[in-house]
Amino acid sequence: MKKYLFLILGLLLMAGGVKATDHIQFVQDVNIDRPTIEKGYTLVSQDEKFYLGIFPNVLAQRTRVVVKQFDKDFFEFPPGWEPACNVYEFDIFNKKAFKDNDPLIVRIKNLPNNQKEKKLFFYNGIIKEWVLLPSEMLDPDLLQSYIHLPYAKLVVLEKDNTMATGKASWYAYKDCMCAASPDYPKGSILRVKDLDTEKEIQVTVNDYGPDRSVFPDRIIDLDKVAFEKLAPLWVGVVDNILVEKVEDLEKTSEN
Numbered sequence: 001m002k003k004y005l006f007l008i009l010g011l012l013l014m015a016g017g018v019k020a021t022d023h024i025q026f027v028q029d030v031n032i033d034r035p036t037i038e039k040g041y042t043l044v045s046q047d048e049k050f051y052l053g054i055f056p057n058v059l060a061q062r063t064r065v066v067v068k069q070f071d072k073d074f075f076e077f078p079p080g081w082e083p084a085c086n087v088y089e090f091d092i093f094n095k096k097a098f099k100d101n102d103p104l105i106v107r108i109k110n111l112p113n114n115q116k117e118k119k120l121f122f123y124n125g126i127i128k129e130w131v132l133l134p135s136e137m138l139d140p141d142l143l144q145s146y147i148h149l150p151y152a153k154l155v156v157l158e159k160d161n162t163m164a165t166g167k168a169s170w171y172a173y174k175d176c177m178c179a180a181s182p183d184y185p186k187g188s189i190l191r192v193k194d195l196d197t198e199k200e201i202q203v204t205v206n207d208y209g210p211d212r213s214v215f216p217d218r219i220i221d222l223d224k225v226a227f228e229k230l231a232p233l234w235v236g237v238v239d240n241i242l243v244e245k246v247e248d249l250e251k252t253s254e255n
Contacts, residue, residue, distance in 0.1 A: 026069040043067045050088040053105035063094035081157035084111050092150035103146035111141045117162035120145050123153040140165045166219030168241040170227035180209035180221040189246040196240045201229045
């Protein structure tokens with residue numbers, strides 16, 4: 001039953017968006033045979049930003065797999081969001097081949113390194129809207145997601161008024177794993193990662209700050225207890241920080 005639901009959903013998703021022949025910049029069309037199924041395969045878009053990874057033995061049968069690259073300027077996106085890349089589409093033509101025991105992996109690289117929040121969206125042909133898809137930033141210019149569908153039209157959108165990367169400072173407040181954020185409401189649980197050292201922590205937002213009009217490059221203020229998990233207090237500011245909402249990351253792992 002689960003496989004049929006995925007098949008139906010995939011077909012409905014295919015009904016939305018632009019026509020198959022409209023504004024296509026690139027098509028990669030491959031036939032995945034048994035030896036390729038066993039060793040896995042990666043399809044890459046022409047601009048070398050979109051990577052579709054098919055893990056070994058994720059497919060159960062031979063199938064044709066197509067990746068298309070569309071010009072982003074011919075699409076409408078949700079208010080407040082702008083495209084950070086072209087629109088990409090992948091399609092596993094033999095839907096029975098996709099077992100869904102393990103997901104496909106999507107990576108979109110060389111995104112604008114402009115500190116803005118970036119999220120992955122897919123076009124839902126049922127409601128004819130772009131819908132947020134769980135994903136995570138591995139670097140300021142690299143996004144990753146795990147996909148449990150045999151078909152999807154995808155794009156990375158960025159939001160002007162929310163930062164994802166920047167500097168982290170510290171303050172003395174309640175000696176807790178907490179933080180002040182100008183982007184997320186109180187009670188939000190955030191993952192804060194030092195991209196240079198790979199150290200990461202989780203904090204709960206309980207205050208507003210830092211003031212972007214004074215510190216435009218600061219993404220978050222950490223209580224000193226939390227800050228010391230990343231760096232000694234005498235450092236003052238950690239430069240290369242990534243902040244993401246934990247709820248989005250948990251959905252990514254469950255997807």
